[in-house]
Amino acid sequence: MISKENTLAERSFKFINGIKDTDNAADIRTELEGLPAKIKINGLTQTIIYLLEKSKKDKNDTEQNDRYLLGIEIVEYLAGKQVSDHPKEAFKLCKSNLRHTTVEATTYIAWLKRMAKALIEKKPTSNGGQNEGSHAS
Helix, strand or coil: CCCHHHHHHHHHHHHHHHHCCCCCHHHHHHHHHHHHHHHHHHCHHHHHHHHCCCCCECCCCCECCHHHHHHHHHHHHHHCCCCCCHHHHHHHHHHHCHHHHHHHHHHHHHHHHHHHHHHCCCCCCCCCCCCCCCCCC
């Protein structure tokens, strides 16, 4: 029997490994780092809808919006299946048992965040790579 933690680790690895070489991988990592706080401050339903706000596709009809990709992944994880109407499914999931759904989502997001930190390079900072507060000698 496979434990829930192993299942979450495997699913998060597949998702992050599938996007790690894309142009917006560092943006996805950054978005994941802030998601737990967004859920705590705004609530799960509002955070998922924020993620699903804008779909942006390239000329090959491939999704390019990092937030949207995360929203789809989280909703489909919570639903346990692929869905076509992600906002509707998010509302349905949150309406039925918000507390349980929030725990499930934050647990999965923690795994996504860990995998992103392990597999995706951090986005370069605009100050030439120096950490704020550090000074050159």
